[in-house]
Amino acid sequence: MNVILIGPPLCGKGTQAKLLKEKFNLIHLSTGEMLREISSHGTKLANEIKSLIDNGHFVSDELIIEVVKNKLDEINSQHDNNSQYGLLFDGFPRTVAQAKALENILKIDYILEIVVSKEEIARRVVDRASCSKCGKAYLLSNIKTDICEVCGGKITQRKDDTKEIAEARYDEYMFKTYPIIEYFKNHNGYHKIDGEKSTEMVFDQICKVLK
Ligand SMILES: [Zn+2]
Incomplete structure (x- = not known):
């Protein structure tokens, strides 16, 4: 069973990924982690990626797919x-090109939009x-x-945790992710999950879908 999780920052995706991974014995694949991991490998691909990231450049679809x-x-x-294992993709695919490439490599069973x-x-x-x-x-x-x-320290908020910045990030997410959601909408495994419920209730909805 291969699953893709999609959702805006702070939608609870990380927590759900952890629960899913445990319950369904999935291998959790986050592109952020994969990129960090590979950039320590020292191969040609790794060096190329490391220099892109170090210089603040965008890593292309082709490289991410690689x-x-x-x-x-x-x-x-x-x-x-003979062993069966499932994959849980988190933060990937980010573009339609990545989604198509992934579908060429493996069968995607579920796309869950939180x-x-x-x-x-x-x-x-x-x-x-x-706590500071x-x-x-x-x-x-x-x-x-x-x-x-x-510890008795002072509890503070981050300076950039403002309504305006949160809304701008959300808009950016919608703008970038909308094409993928459009792309997957007709896929049999596409489901919307109401992410505004408690952690347990969100997980419940997901488990019902995956059955
Ligand atoms: Zn503290």
Whole structure:
């Protein structure tokens, strides 16, 4: 079973990926991690990618697909032909070209879009805070004091955790991701998941779909 998770920043995708991975025994593939991992390998591809990232350049579709292919080969070589394993893609594909390339390599069973409104994302962003000393995460709506319960440090918000920046990031996500959602909409495995519910309820919806 191969699954793609799509959703805006702070939609809870990371948490759901973790739960899914455990319950369905999936191999979690995040492009960010794959890129970090490969740039430490020292191969020609790795060096090319490392120099792009170090210089703040965009990594092209072709290169990302190359990285994903390499990773899949590596996973294949670690499993014998008879063993069944599923893949969970997180943060990939990001473009229609990447989606098409991925479909050429393997069968995608499910595309899950975690839907959370712009208003809710902005609310989550302005609600989050953390201890300036130990980093423990807090929700402002949950605390009565700005003193960390663990270390006594001060609980603060990040400067860029504003409604305006959150909304701009959301718009950017929608703009960039919309074409992929359009592309997958007619796929049998495409499902919308209501991401505005609790973690357990969101996971419940996903489990019902995957059955
Ligand atoms: Zn603390």
